[in-house]
Amino acid sequence: MTNPRGLAIFLAILSSVVSSIAWIYQGAAVAALTPLAVASVQEILTGFVYLVHLGPRALARIPWKAIRRHQRELAIFIFLRCILRSDTCKSGA
Amino acid sequence: MFFTKLEPYFVIFWFWLLRGQFVGRYHLALLLVHVVGAILLSVGGGFVVGEGHLGDLLIVCAIGVMSFSQLYVGKLSQEIGPAHLNGLASFISGFLLLPLALWFSPAETWNFASIGWLQVVIVVLLFNVFSMTMWYAAMRDLEAWLVSALRAVGPVFAAPIAWVFFNQTLGPIQIFGALVVLATSALLARDQKRGEKKTPVAEP
Numbered sequence: 001m002t003n004p005r006g007l008a009i010f011l012a013i014l015s016s017v018v019s020s021i022a023w024i025y026q027g028a029a030v031a032a033l034t035p036l037a038v039a040s041v042q043e044i045l046t047g048f049v050y051l052v053h054l055g056p057r058a059l060a061r062i063p064w065k066a067i068r069r070h071q072r073e074l075a076i077f078i079f080l081r082c083i084l085r086s087d088t089c090k091s092g093a
Numbered sequence: 094m095f096f097t098k099l100e101p102y103f104v105i106f107w108f109w110l111l112r113g114q115f116v117g118r119y120h121l122a123l124l125l126v127h128v129v130g131a132i133l134l135s136v137g138g139g140f141v142v143g144e145g146h147l148g149d150l151l152i153v154c155a156i157g158v159m160s161f162s163q164l165y166v167g168k169l170s171q172e173i174g175p176a177h178l179n180g181l182a183s184f185i186s187g188f189l190l191l192p193l194a195l196w197f198s199p200a201e202t203w204n205f206a207s208i209g210w211l212q213v214v215i216v217v218l219l220f221n222v223f224s225m226t227m228w229y230a231a232m233r234d235l236e237a238w239l240v241s242a243l244r245a246v247g248p249v250f251a252a253p254i255a256w257v258f259f260n261q262t263l264g265p266i267q268i269f270g271a272l273v274v275l276a277t278s279a280l281l282a283r284d285q286k287r288g289e290k291k292t293p294v295a296e297p
Contacts (some may be wrong), residue, residue: 008234009243009282015227016247021254022220025212032209034198040190042213046221047184050176062181066172073165074173074182080162082186 039085104238108164123277124242130273131245133266167232175229183221239281246278 029038055061067074105121169178231240249271252263263271 004234008231008240011227012231012235012240012243013246013250013278015224015231016244017250018227018247019220019224019244020247020251022216022224025215026220029209029212029216032207032212033202034194036190036194037198037202038209038213038216040187040194041210042217042221043183043187043190045187045214045217046225047180047187049217049222050180050183053176053180062177063173067181070169070172073169077162077165077169078182078186078189080158080165081182082189084158084162085186085190 043081043085104241108237120281123280124238127242127245127274127277127281130270130277133270134245134248134263134274164237166229167237170229170233175226175233179221179225179229242281243278245274249274 026038166178173181228240228244231243252271256262
């Protein structure tokens with residue numbers, strides 16, 4: 001696992017295992033609520049968890065220079081992510 | 094759900110169309126066997142055509158969008174970092190979706206005592222925090238199509254958990270599909286782990 005590509009393969013597989021378990025719970029949540037409500041609150045909570053994880057100096061730690069350099073790519077990625085989240089939650093319903 | 098297994102092909106298509114990158118024939122063939130195994134694992138031979146067309150269409154759209162977004166994830170993950178990328182993108186997209194959610198959801202949805210909200214918290218921790226960060230981290234050192242392909246392995250390892258907690262078992266065809274997925278994943282991973290020598294995505 002010292003090989004970075006070996007570690008990346010391990011992470012990809014572990015990510016898949018965890019997401020498979022999460023999908024079971026997502027189906028139940030969408031059935032109890034609505035797809036859009038689940039998608040939006042899920043995303044906001046995720047961002048909040050990351051800010052808490054990064055600590056009180058979270059804003060200072062965010063690499064603003066890199067973000068400014070790639071703001072176009074980031075905007076497209078966020079737009080696609082919005083579509084993806086609402087779409088997958090809707091199909092899960 | 095078998096459409097979701099075609100994601101690696103969507104990724105290869107977008108990278109070929111927009112970046113001019115292609116995948117070698119050996120890996121395309123191996124990927125085909127891998128995807129067939131993933132489909133068998135997912136549906137267990139119960140192919141039903143004509144039911145839930147809207148759901149199928151939405152899944153195809155979602156997979157198309159997901160694979161397209163991978164054009165940007167690798168580069169952004171390298172520059173910004175997987176944790177920052179996931180956190181920022183989530184926070185902003187959540188607030189963009191919130192007005193739509195408030196408009197289209199009935200008032201009783203926002204009763205936070207509902208069990209559904211507890212399940213949302215569990216999904217956030219499992220999927221959005223742990224799984225997505227590991228996925229983005231993996232994309233720093235691997236090709237996007239391979240990360241997509243390796244995601245088919247997840248249900249194989251989740252099967253014992255589904256059996257213990259939800260009493261769900263795999264049929265004989267699904268077990269065969271699981272073995273195919275494991276074998277082809279091992280072959281794909283072996284080639285990648287050996288280094289750049291046989292890297293399948295290359296400039297033409």
